[in-house]
Amino acid sequence: MNWSALMLSLQVTIVATVALFVIGLLLGVLLARYRLRGQIIIETIIFLPLVLPPSVIGYFLLVTLGRGSPIVEWFHVRLLFTWQSAAIASAVVGLPLMVQSARAAIANVDQVLENAARTLGSSELEILWRVTLPLARRGVIAGLILGGARALGEFGATLMVAGNIPGQTQTLPLAIYDAVQARRYEQARMMVIVMTAVAFVGLWCVRQLEQPAHRRKVDLL
């Protein structure tokens, strides 16, 4: 088992998931509750990573995070080939899943309840925190798990912007690729089992969250 890759993957995934929570929630609220100018363009851009090849996302990120880009110039940071850029790549590919789920859940919250909170003296932020989010929590958590699982499995874009430096930017998916290339199948198998188990548990949780309270029971297994 490649422990440094596992720890790095956890680190990258946690940071990416926190970013997903903040950004995804903000976008979910905006898209569910406000009519924005250019809404369709914004949505399309957010959902692009769902269909684009990872290499294309990697290319865009290279341009955005590479030398000469405004972000690098303004903040004087070096992002390429660091674990932080792996986290950014992971968050970008996880974002559509988070936004989709969060937006649907927020749109489902009865606006009359939000109006009731308004008449009871709540500010918009307070309403979000005390009414909308608690009622949309299943969808938000499901989106977070989906986005986080996708972030954990990120391979292509990460390879392009963060490289594949063992101990520094080599996450589990990259380590598996390396192990197979080097015919270290035993090592690869362990990591494959870990990844599959995490993904399975994550998706199982999402299904649980999406189940309506009352459902017909049919035994499939």
Place this chain on the structure above:
Amino acid sequence: MKTPRLKVNIERRLATFNLSVQIEVGAEILVLFGPSGAGKTQTLNAIAGLVTPDAGEITLDGAIFFRASREARADQTFNLPARKRRVGYVFQQYALFPHLTALENVSYALWRQPHAQERAESLLERMRLAELSNRYPHELSGGQQQRVAIARALAMEPRVLLMDEPFSALDSEIRRQLHQDLLKLQAEAELIVIYVTHNLEDAFTVGHRLAVVRNGRIERIGEPRDLYPHPTNSPMMEALPRRGSLGLADVRSDRRAIEGNSLS
């Protein structure tokens, strides 16, 4: 009529008609009576600050809630946000927060205030709900939910209480009881109550004054005895549902349903 305290004079362009309402309300229960879609709820929403009229003025005891002239630019409009108006609102479908208990619903507005719990408890007690304070809305009957909704609206001690078809989903026995409660509450707290209904019995039971609303306008306003439906009193008669035609349509659709079933 008691001295007017809440003055409403608003205009708002809607899809089907133009809302144009002028009313003055004192410490009393004013019933807005009329068919659905007449603009009653729109009027309440404008007073609560949930929708913005195109022009007009809303004041409470001289304090301005909303003011805009027809020619005004957006930056010349004064519009106090709903959360700062302290207007109690009881919604048609109760609108209780489903993730909070009865007690938490009532103390929602008292967040960050001292003795919130005690105040919420005493309000629930006044509404005869003390034993149910830890129940969630889905564990309460319709009448109980509506009493929680009233307690919640009263928690921040509003001067104005707006009620949108508050008891329309309840059976008549519970409705009578709640009417009694409401009349008592209004008298005790000298509340300004605007009560929207399309139910004639409701209107005449609780209204100190009645306003007949149709197509976005107040057609008549006065005391109940002056407005009692009478063949010579056309606005009130026309505001009533036409029972005959409605009944016939129901019979027809019922019969069609039966025939459809027997064929299949």
